[in-house]
Amino acid sequence: MACLVAEGLGKRFAVGGGGLRAVEDVSFTIESGEFVSIVGHSGSGKTTLLSILGGMARPSSGRVLFEGADLYSLDSDALSEYRCEKVGFVFQFASLFAVLTAKENVMLPVTFRSPALPPGRAEERASELLGLVGLGDRAEAYPSQLSGGQQRRVAIARAFMNAPAVVLADEPTGDLDEQTEEDVMRLFLKMNEESGTTFLMVTHNADLAGRAGRRMRMQDGSLHEL
């Protein structure tokens, strides 16, 4: 069954007097449970494409179908629900809230879920996810007390909090050491195999990309199968 379908996607930004085409006529289908990686140079449009698929940036042209429904025909609230409940997004930068502990940061998406998980259950799940990313003992630490790599792992745990159908990961191992990078990749693969979560991962790392079931390359806004 098709999980995500992109049809003729385009995204254009106004730059100065002219325009910049970040994504150009991109079409593909990702089946449920697939693990797809996208490689490409900086500025090739990978993050923009991921954001469009994540319901965070309206395309200039084309459409995105999630389980058959046109994402951008949804109203603002429904699109927020899609981001909250269907998608887990791992950003390429630290995206934690400084005033919240690691566990509170992981629990954050539950706040916007309707109906919300009972607090006890949410906390249990957050602890479980922190354990999975190897930070079970750092649950009460604030982001300022964590290393860059640990912060990244908290953000990964947060992306799984609402048990999303698809995880969109933008350079998820960008600033991690080799061992942690390997741990994260194993975790992704495990989640993909055990729970059937669909993964679309953008990376510069050719080795990591090679471990995905399907690989694509983004170049000058266009996407090609490898």
Next chain:
Amino acid sequence: MARAFTVSSHAVRNLKRRPARTLILMTAIGLLVSTLVVAVSFVRRVESSIRATTDRLGADLIIVPTGSRGAAEDVLVENRVKTFYMDRALIDRVRRVRGVDRVTAQTYLATVGGACCDVPDTMVVAFDQASDFVIRPWLNEKLGRPLRKGEAIVGSESALNIGLGLTDMDAVLFGNTFRMVGVLDKTGTALDTAVFLDESNIDDLIRKGKPNVGPGSISIVFAKVEKGYDPREVAGRIDDSIVEVDAVPRRDVGKKVLAALGDINRIFVAFILVASLLAASLAWAVFSGIANERAREVGILRAIGAKESHVTRLFLLEVIVVGAIGSVVGALFGSALAFAPARGFLVATNVTTSLSAGERIGIAVVGLAIGTGICVLGALLPIRRTRRIEPFRVLKED
């Protein structure tokens, strides 16, 4: 145990992040609300004091020597110590005017602390107990019998008493010793600041104390009109037939003060409007800054599923907390200021009526609502802009 993230707890945490900025906005709102509370309380208090005074006099008309209306209002409405006199024979002439039912007269003597008497500046009111309908209701209630010669009763806030509850002690007025036999209950009128005695004492006072009053003089005549007569018409008739007096219907007493109050009111309104505009602009500037500063945070929240309504709620809660705390402090401060002795305003020093607890609370609640509302109003545009942030835009700018 982890604290669950809630929009309200996050709002409070955000406010704590920048205490100085939060405090500045709270102070501005607080000042606006306190000004509003002081102004409204002041105007309401003076208005109700004037109304209470005129209503409680129990007379339909007040008749004073020609040209003395202002001085009479100063005495009756503002509790000032002033004297004015006319011939006692005018009482009968007023009584004979068509439409006049009953009349009674009072004579005002002003004591001057350290000059004529043993008491501080105060107004001594001599009245005719036989015809009186102004003081007697209060006197009967308190003393239960008429005042005898050589006796006096003091108002609850007279300079002689000042809350001491004086009874059975002597005071010297114009060289005559008077026994203070009681203190009138608070009436909320000019009666509260005077000393009352029967007019049979006047001759002794004139003889021994030499006040500025001749024999056979009175200061004021109070008249009730017959049923079915319009007090204004009867007043006109008195004015036309007796040139030595001015007749003022009860409803017109204090008009001069009320007119002046109207001007003060307009100045207050203009000031409060300007202050509101400034407070709203400050809220706009502060929340525009907050919105820019937290665009990335909002972007992340939106990216992980926060709806526009969540973002609106987050910022609204912040602005409401700031507005409400500022307004509560302002309302408390304003209320305290409004009822502290307002030495800068003579009219306020002299009004005796206090607002009821209900009115005070009402004014404070209105101030609170206006302060919070202005804060919210100022922050609306930045909030609107923030909640529409497209997550990708701010995240890409990072």
